Amino acid sequence: MFYNAQPLLFERARELRNNMTEAERVLWEKLNKGQLDVRFKAQHPIHIFIADFYCHKHKLIIEIDGGIHKQQVKYDIGRTAELEKLGLRVIRFSNKEVLTLIEKVVDVIKSSLPLNPLKGT
DSSP states (O other): OOTTOOHHHHHHHHHHHHTOOHHHHHHHHHHGGGTTSSOOEEEEEETTEEEEEEETTTTEEEEEEOGGGGSOHHHHHHHHHHHHHTTOEEEEEEHHHHHHOHHHHHHHHHHHSOOOTTTTO
16 A cells, blocks of 8 residues: 555655645645545555545545646656556646635546445445
């Protein structure tokens, strides 16, 4: 589940969970406590990275990109490629999308989750 993440990464993830950005907090309120009928974890260590949000059941990572990501596009592309090599899917949203279009963001996330015939989602 952690794809060989090292102990220091777990410490850093704990720090990030305790200091979420505004956009991360807004989305976490929608993802937390199984509100989408699946469990997401916030700031989850995976390999050498920390995913903003991760659903193990569907191997789905959700990343929230702030302003810094405009300057690190190549890094983000490489990071996504590395995570995809592990069999994970990555979807990204900007801070602005989360803060101004949260219901649309949630709809995109829902549509990214495979249908579960027992729950209808």
